[in-house]
Amino acid sequence: MMAKIKLGILGGGEDSLIGILHRVAANMFDQFEIVGGIFDQHHDKSLKFGEKLKLDEKRIYKNLDELIAKENSLPEDQKMQVVSVLTPNFLHFPMAKQLLENGFNVICEKPLTTTYEEAKILNEIQQKKNTIFGVTYTYTGYPMIRQMKTMIANGEIGKVQKVDVQYYQGWINQLIHDKEKRSSTWRLDPEKSGISCCIGDIGTHAFNMAEYVTGMKVENILADLNYLYEDNPMDIDGTVLIRFTDKAKGVIRASQIATGEENSFSVQIYGDKGGLKWQQENPNYLYLMKEDQPLQVLKPGHGFLSEFSLEGTKLPPGHPEGIFDSMGNIYYGVAMAIKDQSKYDGAYPKLNDGLRGMSFIEKTVSSHKQGNVWINMKE
Template structure:
């Protein structure tokens, strides 16, 4: 690949979207990527106005994603996009991703990866067939403190893991705001757009992914309860699960979107033989080390702290005391993805640091998590459900 920025096209993410602007800001942060085209909304007027707000020329603002992929693939190599980022409701993830891969474009997708497990398996096969790269934006695994947590557990700092707790609490769906329309609660509570899981798919997948990412262990079975606390809501808005992991330890997962007054409260605790660790998303630059025989230690993240692993420093931009948060975590995924596709295009092997982003395999496991949780939550006769690998 010549010495240039990597060209991105966006599907979804217009001015009426929930997360599109975050993706765009994050993608551009490290000066590796430029936004050159997009179909930003199913509403043509919004797509056009959104594209113009990014100073994209009218001939590269598309009215359908099909038109975008077709016309971009016909452009000369030195002009067309290198990858597509898909930030649409779950129902509209798989088809444009498959088309993009067929056209030779790499792909970034917001989580969960697809509408159903069947679609996820289909997408995995397409990635294998094309040899292209797919990144999934499980953003919380990209915080530097979470990466430090992962490395310390892998290096045996806390000994063998004995117990894990992960929770993700929100309160924005305490009332049935989806009935008012005009907000992002509408499609998230519509099984035809979101899929089988509500809260479980929207934030439960983040909690599950954090648990597997930091420990390196895989969930093997769950015992779950899914609830519809807001009267009449068709999808779950609250869930709890006991989990067994392949390394022999148990875990407890709690997720809810009806915790009145909560904003985005994520808390991850892992306990080993010699120490425990805790990370909270609301104060993301601190990792707590909990010792048996001395006071709790605050491990602070910053790019000048010599005690951090090189793996953590790779994903850290600022000196200590200057918090890195949500957008920077997204940027870590986009940076590592961009460096990976650049290395592959140049016939080079991506480094371990470059390859540190969620992939299509995480996407398949995320859909298996939703399926397993829903099956366990709705099966009164056999609450423990085995994780079925496919």
């Protein structure tokens, strides 16, 4: 019997929104066994949460030093092989760094770090250590995003000439207009979140998606951000003009003051032979537009889809899957990578994607602060 991969989790405890997303995803394909971790900075809360998960209390650790020491002392077939980092943004870097240095595979939430500098350091260490490092750009795991990526790669819509990605939420509207609230929200605290709120949290998803589905790299950006209040140090809305190589242009639109929007993330890609559209809140529909042909609506699970898309769908057409299934596909990709199955190489976002995301955040803020000027993504 081949054992499941032993997984540890940092963060993701009682108050976490994303803890359950990672746990369900990890359990989805019989590849991982959650064995322990640190779920909360307060050890008692962490222990209590571990109990809820029916975990062995000996593997609920007080801190990362202890986790690394104890786990490394276990027999090879029992020790954690991979650790998911779900803590607040500013802890991603020190934790991921320590894990990498001690030889652990890592799954890390986005944004990868709070600065591009930190991300580069992680990147250097990982290249030396040659471990697996996944960054959970969750939405890339959706079967219809995979289909979109494959179709664009196959030339289905020809040469890309227009890219438009929107990520609109409204939740910050509820607190931004109240001085007390906006000064006590961790997302709006640069110490905890880095230099950007909206672009850092969701703009990065949009940027990553634009590059992921097109297979192209953004070369230049020009950003206009909105802070609404002078005492608010963090952007809560922004529009970023983008230019790819080959003069294909586009726009990334992100907002947390699009009042009433929930998680309205949508992708529109137009080439010289057709267009493709997708919306996260209805993830099982991919729209293919061709000149002088009926609109086509592609749905998961059909034989005419790409192998890469079909691998991400578990049931026949008509059985809607959701965001847990998308994250499940990313965890599965990491599992396959850990088992060294090279064909799954493209099946999860990597450290380099996280690094590029950090570059995007810094350059976007920089473009805005310099007066909305073009900045090259390569520098």
